[in-house]
Amino acid sequence: MNEKFFTLSQEKQDRIVNAAFRCFAENGYRRTVTDDIAAQAGISKGLLFHYFGNKRTLYDYLFQYGLQFVGERLRALYDWEREDLFAVVLRSARVKAEIVREYPFIFRFIMNAYYEEHGETGERIKEIYGDVVKRSVEQMMQKVDWSRLKAGADARQLLNVVIWCAEGFMLERQREGTTGDPDCLCRDFEAPMQMLRDAFYESEPSDPI
Structure with a gap:
């Protein structure tokens, strides 16, 4: 890769990155044409x-950049101790909605890259993404307050489901093209999270998220 790419203005870098995210996300690696x-x-x-x-x-650059960009934006979410799982998840949803404003196809690209088959490159992508997810899960397992979890419920399984x-x-929502309003996105996401909360948490008077 030519380092001169990084001397471009941020607007031009983003324009190139967004175009590539979109083409690869919509068409996959093999069917994407560089033209x-x-x-x-x-x-x-x-x-x-x-x-x-x-x-x-x-x-490969897009995959590394996408993971790094998302990771940096989400890192602040882990600067807390013993907090409710669903409060953290809803904050994460808001951050992701803001990310989509900047890079509309970034999450779709990352997930498609993970599931596509590319021989050795594909295996490396799966390994990198798997390590990122594993570290995130372990951080959440250690820092979330699990005291409200119902007897017999499995914290790790609940976290995976979430x-x-x-x-x-x-x-x-990206496929529908309805990610433009972070407030609306988060409100819609609260309903399934509340269902999971009700199913796995012991109830308290002030339970709604």
């Missing part, structure tokens, strides 16, 4: 290859 990425980014195909060399280098629900909700 389409260049056209959506408003640059020549030659300039795109000048910065990234080839399609594989661009794809993560799957959050990822599926965001991807569905």
